[in-house]
Amino acid sequence: MVTFCLERTPPLSPGETWRRLTEWPRHGGAVPLTRVTVLTPAPTGAGTRFVARTGLGPLGFDDPMEVTLWRPPAGGEPGLCRLEKRGRVILGRAEIEVRQDPGGRTRVRWREELRVRFLPALFDPLLDRAARAVFGRAVDGLLRRP
Incomplete structure (x- = not known):
């Protein structure tokens, strides 16, 4: 399992930043060869499920992922979203603050704990570098595009 943290300071309000990072279908446009399908009705909240293919x-x-904590930023308080990854291949969790x-x-x-089933720990350094690159590029893309 690899654990990493990405930090960004976008020139956006907390509300707009939150919106851009938590519109799940937009993630498909930020990650190559990926499409995101939300499985539960809007609005997003704890219990929302979606699949990144x-x-x-x-x-x-x-x-497949599920939102297990949903607390948008409000009244000067930080926003926090926790996602549990529950796939046959990808496991772990992510937190967006x-x-x-x-x-x-x-x-x-953006904190991520990531495990790829059947991938030996020997490959964790490679997985860490690849995941940081993919997620970093995705976060940057999501924050750039309105």
Whole structure:
């Protein structure tokens, strides 16, 4: 299992940052060869389930996730979303935190615990580098595009 944390300071309000990071179908546009399908009715909250399908045609895998904690930023309090990854291939959890620092800047902290079933721990350093690159690019893309 690998654990990593990404931090960003976007030039956006906490509310807009939260919106961009938690519109699940948009993640498909930020991760190559991936489509996200939300399985539960709107609005997003604890219990929302979605699947990220990564692959080309029949070659690929599903990454089913469930929102287990949903607390949007409000009244100066930070927002926190926790996702549990419950797939046959990808397991772990992610946390997305959006807060405003004392200087008025919005800060994002994306924490990820990631395990790929059947991948020996020997490959964790490679998985860590690949995951940081993919998730970092995805977060940057989500924050750039309205």
